[in-house]
Amino acid sequence: MDLTSRTEHAGHTGRSCRPGPARDGRPLAALAGLLADGTRASVCLVLLDGRAWTAGELARAVGVTAATVSSHLDKLVAGGLLAEVRQGRHRYVRLAGPDAAQLIEDLSVHAGPPPRPRASLRSASAGAAMARARTCYDHLAGALGVAVTDALLERGLLQQSTGFAVTDTGVAWFADLGMDLSERSGRRPMARSCLDWTERRPHLAGRAGAALCTHALGSGWCERVGSRRALRVTATGREALAELLGMDVGATLSHTAGTA
Amino acid sequence: MDLTSRTEHAGHTGRSCRPGPARDGRPLAALAGLLADGTRASVCLVLLDGRAWTAGELARAVGVTAATVSSHLDKLVAGGLLAEVRQGRHRYVRLAGPDAAQLIEDLSVHAGPPPRPRASLRSASAGAAMARARTCYDHLAGALGVAVTDALLERGLLQQSTGFAVTDTGVAWFADLGMDLSERSGRRPMARSCLDWTERRPHLAGRAGAALCTHALGSGWCERVGSRRALRVTATGREALAELLGMDVGATLSHTAGTA
DNA sequence: CCCTCACTTCGACGGCCGCCGAAACGTCCG
DNA sequence: CGGACGTTTCGGCGGCCGTCGAAGTGAGGG
CATH class of the missing domain: 1.10.10.10 (Winged helix-like DNA-binding domain superfamily/Winged helix DNA-binding domain)
Structure with a gap:
């Protein structure tokens, strides 16, 4: 109630009240x-x-x-x-x-969780150990997401400044796979960085991330495991990732996190 | 009851019913x-x-x-x-x-507040109307922050992709003013985008934003008004901003938002 | 040394909120 | 049409939490 009166005060003049409107x-x-x-x-x-x-x-x-x-x-x-x-x-x-x-x-x-010290940050994305593949809302996450992002960066298809930016060659790469990134959907950025819990490293999100995830599922690179977020990379997916991004996806992808 | 038994089930075993550990x-x-x-x-x-x-x-x-x-x-x-x-x-x-x-x-x-339609987005940063200057944690915000950011972008000192990135010439520009952006402090990015309430437009934050704000206050470009976040651009600040960034800072800066 | 002042602790009051079981409501299906 | 099922509503229980006034603590200042 004290709170109420205070707010009535500040609320009506917008945000420009005297010394202490104390934004609500x-x-x-x-x-x-x-x-x-x-x-x-x-x-x-x-x-x-x-x-x-x-x-x-x-x-x-x-x-x-x-x-x-x-x-x-x-x-x-x-x-x-x-x-x-x-x-x-x-x-x-x-x-x-x-x-x-x-x-x-x-x-x-x-x-x-209390910033647990990670065992080996690099090794987590080093190929054989990339078991944890999953989706994060609408893009790839987990070790797979990080590895794909790393590969995109390495090939100059993505650029990292503050966040991520798809390069011109990157846009062409996406287009070759049938993904048109130019069409803006609302205010969503073409590329953005998403930090997930398990890897504690940024991976590609935004329109490009979503398109890539959709494509990966649609063209059979990955398939859902169980009813949750976990993914498994298929044989064709391994080939495609190797050919298109030079990734060495180990065979350990059969076990995935988050399911039993 | 089918439901009930299942729930007791899940309840007692914690949350680790099979398919989904359902992150806590x-x-x-x-x-x-x-x-x-x-x-x-x-x-x-x-x-x-x-x-x-x-x-x-x-x-x-x-x-x-x-x-x-x-x-x-x-x-x-x-x-x-x-x-x-x-x-x-x-x-x-x-x-x-x-x-x-x-x-x-x-x-x-x-x-x-419910996405109120803004009157004229552009005019807000158009010089004379840039009354609202203030700080946002440790960087410049409000119309001043947006205008400075725009000026930096226009002069090629800053680049906008997903977020912001300070260009090479930008780093030199900061260095000329005595600000060394190269020293990393923790994991804080050199530049990042901050969207504030009033302008609903991104402005420069991160190490560069903080350095600029510190410099602006330290060299007398701006001064605090009252005990809150509001700022006023001084005469020397007007000169400096005009010379360094080609900004036309109106004289309306005397009235600021948030104080009286 | 005592008084002031900023802050903290304590106790009590009141209200809000998450939870469940039971029952009602609709939909789907046989 | 009737039964099964997913969902919602209702009532009530219990606990947590924000609030305050009053008393306590400790530092500063005259």
Whole structure:
């Protein structure tokens, strides 16, 4: 209530009140509050695979009642983090968009488990050890994502400054594979950097990352394993990655993380 | 009941029901929880000015008791978002670092007031209308920050791909002003893009942004107005910006936003 | 040495929120 | 049409948390 009066004050004059308008923190708090619950946070992390899940699936995945997850979904949808599609007696939800996915990713990184010292940062992307392949919302992640990104950088198809930028030759490379990166979709950048939890290294996201992931799945380079985010690189995928990017994808790709 | 039994099942075995370990959302929730309170969020937004505030100042700024703010500071410090320095009977707190500032900025943008249609995006950076100058953690923001960024881009000192990158000539330009950008401080990028609330346009942050802001304040280009984030461009600053960047900084800089 | 002041601790109040089981609602299917 | 199933609503329980005033702690200053 003290809070209320203060806000009325500052709220009406916009942001330009005298010495201490103290920009209202409630919108921020409302957004943060959506993720401030362990169950809701888990739901969002599960949805980072970029696909739509039904309410029941999510309930089982995070270990709560359908009733509980239902109310959580209400909040997440109302808060704009999730989008829903009702189909018959099913309620499908997915992340509202790349923005929401990015937000959750960012927070996850900051909240990350106490910065555990990594064994060998380099060896993780060194070919044989690249077991962990998966998707992150709509692009490739895990060791596979990092390795592909490294390969793109090495071949001059991608450039790293602050984030990533697709070079001219890179655009041509994508075009050769039937991916037109020029068409802008909303405000989404062509390339952007995404830091994931397991690798702690940036990998390619943005329109280019999404296109590459779609292509990888569509042309049989990778296939989903189980019902989650895990991927497996197929034989044709190994060939394609070797030919197109000079990557040496070991045979260890059969075991993937995140499933059993 | 089928559902029920399955849920008990999942509940007791932790969250590791077969197909999905369903990464634990609690770390994320804990971090989000820090900002999920209106008062704590307000405190963090106030601290975005990059300076250290005492507990009492913050209490007055956000309109709560000293006792209340004290407990909030405990949590924010424990959560790693704030750093504190005890000096005599004062407790100074500031944001823990650029990471924390960036996190709060990002969330603020997402939580931003319903995407209000901007009047004229371009005119806002057009010289005479650049009244709103301020700092954002440790770099220039507001219309001034955007205008300076635009000028840097126009002169080829900065390049925009996904984010920002300082060009070679840009590094030399900074060096001429006595700023050595080569020294890496931690993992902070040389240049990065920061999107602030008021302009809704990216401006220069990162090491280069911080160096420029420090230089602007140190060499008298700008001076703080009041006790908050607002800045005023001085006469010498106008000259310098005109000479070095060809900027036409109107005389309207005397009125600034955020103070009176 | 005492008074002031900034801050912290304590206790208590109140409210909000996540959780569940049970029951209701719709849809799909046989 | 009736039964199964996914989802939602409802009621109620329990716990956590933000808030304050009052008392306590400790540093500064006269």
